[in-house]
Amino acid sequence: MSWRRLRTLVQREVRATFRDPFTVAVLITVPLAALLTFGFVLSTEVNELPLAVLDADDTPASRRLLADIDASDAFRVEPVRNRAELERGLVRGRTTAAVVIPPGFGRRAERSDGVRPPEVQLSYDGAEAVLAGNAEGALRALVGASGAALVGAGSAGGIALTTRALFNPTLDGRPFMVAGVFGFVLSFLTTLITAVTIVNERLTGTFDQLQVTPATAIEIVLGKLLPLGAVFSLDLLLMMVLAGIVLGVWPQGNVVVFLLVSMGYVFMSLALGLVISASSVTAAEAVQKTVMFSIPLVQLSGFAFPIRSMPTILQWLTEVFPATHYIRITRAIYIRAAALDTLLPELLWLAVFAALLAWLAVRTVEARA
């Protein structure tokens, strides 16, 4: 292995990459756009959700309950005249939740004998499973609190529960998504770019030219991967800064460890792209293969859906994807400030995968020589 030859190869690669404005634009804009798109979308908090309300009681007590619900930020009360209108709102998807206060609510609240407590009916649009679940929590809490004030704090039953979320007290969705987007971008875009550039080189014949130079297979692989690796390391920094400034999410753990692990992961994904390129004839085919490989990546790596909730067979399958392990590490370092030694099994798996891919990448280039 000669450093001089490697330097020449790297220079060649840098020039080739920067001559193509499309690739440069993709390399810079896609990671940042992905970060902003994904960063904002996850929320567990119900906010100004339209709530259909049918007050058949219309007493001071029922109006008080509705005023309490309206005063919260979670719901915006929309009165309806009858049940048919309420039902229509649910069917159309205009309202996701509805409250009906039957006649007699005020009378029972006044008496408050504990035998026949005042009754309300809550309906949710189950078709919006996630939203309905969140609305249920918010609405129950509001009705419960307002009810306690209305009826008077009588027999206090139950156990008082104090809940505290560590690492992210407000249960904000942004850190979760930001940490996941690193995994998504660094897995997907890296693989895609290498696969496409190499297939294109092969088509134009410049790859064959490289192989007849005295450069060895290892040098060619490194010459390809180092410049792209540098670009993605820059992306990594840009994403970190953008997430910090725009979304207010900074890494809580050791930044150096995070960057080192991420860079290792970048090179691994680039090597994967090189291997994919070997089995593709056209660039379009390479892209399609990468996309087929990436669909499970988004859905099975724990980026969007919890792995724990999957059927057991799928859980085993997810363990095979390096992205799953990388996303776990990112979240641990980024949000929980986990120490390195607790992440050793994950790191070990990534290292095994990286070694395997590096070997395959060199083999790929050799086989073509």
Place this chain on the structure above:
Amino acid sequence: MTRARSFWTGVWAIAYREATVLRHDQAFLSMIIAQPIIMMTLFGWGLRNEPANVPWVVLDRSQTTASRRLVGDIQATGYFLPPVAVPDYPHGEARLRAGKAIAMLVVPQEFRRDLERGAARVQLLLDGSDPLTSARIGAYVAQVTARAAPGRAGPPPPRIDARQRFWFNRTLSDSHFFLAALVGMLLTNLCLSTMAQGIVGERERGTYEQMAALPTTALQIVLGKIVPLVGISLVILLVVQCAVGVVFGFWPQGSWAVLVVVTIPFVLASLAIGVLISALARSTAQSVFISVFAILPSFVLSGVMMPYELMPDGVRQLGGLLPLRWYQIALRAVIARGAGLVDVLVPLGALTGLLVVLLALASWRLPRRLG
């Protein structure tokens, strides 16, 4: 009359050619056969938002039957793995930090005495790095503790008796949420990438010039390209909804006619986006690239995967520019809630409006390429 007939003959000829091209396209075939199967399996069977198998730890300083019953009651909700006992706070926090537990329940020493007095309290520490799971776990545990009561006395009467009902989906299962919008995802993939790649690929091979040399007008060529894809989209709609009905027992509640009525403007709008992408891309690889990065954000922002109602202002309105947003609203209304045509007029109007804008944009970009 004859002019009208010769116009449609031209369209038919192009449509026939397109259908033949597509039939021999391996990537296209795998997309319309493999993708629906993969996505249906994933969304119908594999993916859930609701928590399951949640690992948790218990710091039980009380060590009484009362505290063990509380742990048992929480365990009985079915969302948790068997709890791991920890001797103190640092051990529990370390497990949370290492990601080996999502929740930690702390039962104080005086728990049983306090419970008999009616003033018992426990603490629940959650892993905030997974906000969706943690929020739900918190709610489940709160429901258990609210019902807990000392000794043999039954649960205390509620202050307000809230009777709940989840319409259209009694068990609140996530799979119905995904399956209702599944066809929207499939058609977005199909229309955007096939249209964009089709046009760019022809430009690369030079067959576009051949077509331009035919005695057909640009309008006929565009219509001829669109007709087979609209047909395939409707077949996919039919097959996928039937498959979802047979496999998961989830049949459309509304009428098929309304489904078709809302699908057509959506498919046309998606095809128009495909045409726009083809105007941007210079090679097939680039067109696949741009399609992928047009499809991904539309999945995220439209609300097919997460409810758009929960997104912050700005992001929510941005998603309103996507045809998929309105299509998934209409799909959920018709498939899950049995809405009629009158109920989906708003999304239908929005889809038509978007279609007009997209067509104007596409026809503004296209002639230059055809000429």
